[in-house]
Amino acid sequence: MLEDVIRLGLVDEDEIVLDEAALSLARLDHPDVDEGPYHRLLEAVAVRLETIGEGAATAHERAAALSSVLADAFGFAGDQATYDDPANADLIRVIDRRRGLPVSLSILYVSAARRLGWAANVLDVPGHVLVLVGDASAPVIVDPFRGGALVEPEDLGALLMAASPGPSPAVRHVAAMPNRAVLVRLLLNQAIRAERSGKGRRALELYTRMTMMAPDHGPAWWERARLEGIDGDVAAARNSLTSLLEVTRDPELRARVAETLTALVAP
Structure with a gap:
């Protein structure tokens, strides 16, 4: 299992499949767990998304399909009750509980989208993590922690302002994370x-x-x-x-x- 982590350090950035890599990391803490059901769950998400998202051409349509599948059909949501539970950053436990942190849920959204060839990236926002769906021409931002809700420009602005309170300069830049x-x-x-x-x-x-x-x-x-x-x-x-x-x-x-x-x- 440790060999999988070492391999992650050697492969090219673009060869990393986020949810599979996150499962490999989680498995280090669950050596006796059968990975099969977790891989099948990820495949089931992709199959359902392909069905729900058939014909989805715009970023808005694809974002809606992602929310419909991951939040509504499979029940993934942010763990607001026990946010600091380490299980929320352990993808095996996230799949078991259907609850997680923004980053772990974003991994599921982005990986599902990429399996269908859709453009999607994890977006680094100070104090939070969001998902960017679509290319640079007409993207949409969603919040997997809030069930895939759309993040409007004013919502993003509020997040950035909250990240730099007081006299410090406002944070104005967010970036897709490698x-x-x-x-x-x-x-x-x-x-x-x-x-x-x-x-x-x-x-x-x-x-x-x-x-x-x-x-x-x-x-x-x-x-x-x-x-x-x-x-x-x-x-x-x-x-x-x-x-x-x-x-x-x-x-x-x-x-x-x-x-x-x-x-x-x-x-």
Whole structure:
């Protein structure tokens, strides 16, 4: 199973199938679970979407079909009652419970759309994740956490304003997330919650998976090194910081890493 994660770090970005990759990550925590039913569920979603979305040509029509299938027919929705439950970022548990975080639900929407050849991307909005359906000429934004509801321009503007309250400049830019960045976001949700609940070694395990799957993602190497240091594994922390130096060109970060390496000596 770990080999699947390593493979994710080696394949081209465009070769990553988001929901299949997210299942591979989740399976690391459920080694005895039969993946068959979960793959069949994803196939069933695609078949239903092909039927419901037959003839859907515009982004609005395709967005409506996605909502009809994933939210109405299969019951996927945001977990507002227990938002911080780690199960919400574990695709196996998301499928079991039909509840999840914005990023895990967005993975299901985008993957289903792409199986039909529809243009769809996970959209990084400060403090939230949405789905962009359609190409750049006439796209539609939907919110899988709210049952695939359409996000109108004024709604998006409100989200951006809420992300930058006070005197700081307003956030005005949102961007489609590359596939690996989406998976990192999924694991990051779990890692942050693990550390908040005092499970440092669980968080370290998740950051380690991030560095395997996205070896060029510098922040994961930094967090991995930090937790390895807390765990007393100085050699591992130094190795992680050295790996970070290999992937970042940021002069300030490189100076910070070099300083930390100098200070990080075996007891």
